[in-house]
Amino acid sequence: MSEKTYRPRREDFRRFYTIGTRWGDHDSYGHVQNVVYYSFFDSAISHFLVEQGTLDIDSSPVIGLIVESSCTFFSPITFPDQVTVGLRIAHLGTSSARYELGIFCNDEPTVSALGYVVYVYVDRASNKPVAIPRLVRDELLTLTD
Template identity: 35%
Template sequence: MTYRYWVDVPTRWNDNDMYGHMNNVIHYEMMDTVVNTWLIREAGFDPRDGDVIGMCVASRCEYKAEAAFPEILRVGMRIGKLGTSSVRYEVGLFRADGETLIAAGDFTHVFTDRSTHRPVPISGKMREAMEALAES
């Protein structure tokens, strides 16, 4: 399965830790930022005023190589599993060449009603956008 959405993410000066490479928490921040930016821009998600919110119920990351400021990472995303109210995004962080894997992870959202926090079906534009990134 290939990544269907790509974005370049620059590392920042403060991403490096005392060992001189990107701190492990930054990988998670990048995954979270790429997923939520895609949701807002491509899937019509409104995290501030919408009736539905996405709650992260699981995240995982495997580290394959070091990265450090001032690199620009190429981040790929796809939908690994799309359920009724949940979705698992699969994210790869690569060097700028798009081939050298830095880290691979996944991030699972359950979409819930903003008021009750009870799961709700993923529907409309959001489901269509997610289906487009899922393996057929």
Template identity: 45%
Template structure:
């Protein structure tokens, strides 16, 4: 992912999820630990998928494997801020898709960080499988 010159704004994202930070999210420097960003991205994407009716756990889940991810940092964040994760669809293929996730501090209009997850839909054997129509339709709502 090429580094954006400017952080994106809220207007560029179609869905949002509020995520409170925790004291344990801060590192010794007093800002959020790098690994925590990816946990927040994963939480925002997974909750959105579940809200769209995608069963991502249990005996017969819709299986997505993360095949690539990344993050660009624009400003420090940390406890006790409330972050708002904005989601948008950056790519939709036959069996794969890429979701971009921006983290906004409190009521800020520009992102403090932006990451992405590239995911592949797989069958029970772990082989790539075409995205179900219902998943494709849900993902399309994130296109901006």
């Protein structure tokens, strides 16, 4: 099965966040703009990290920087749809994590879009890669299979 035809289902993800689409999210064709999907990804990951107490946006000494991202689109989302972002960790390295995110439209069982974001964890002051802190790693492990 090709990657383009592989459409994960809700049960393939470990954590979920619901986000409403906004009037300005759509393009002239009535579809949510591609860039907004990346905002959904960023919001879900940040929400998870803050909720778990592993990220203080203003003062965490170790932060995750995005070094790679991608999104495959399967079916359109429009306004006023509800979006649920499914979150899981596909790979957890020493200083990096690959988050996989499924965008679900309303109550659909399969993804409308599937993306990934690779974070490299760095020292905030030096911007040099460091090992993922134990507290962060423990929370990220809850998102793995």
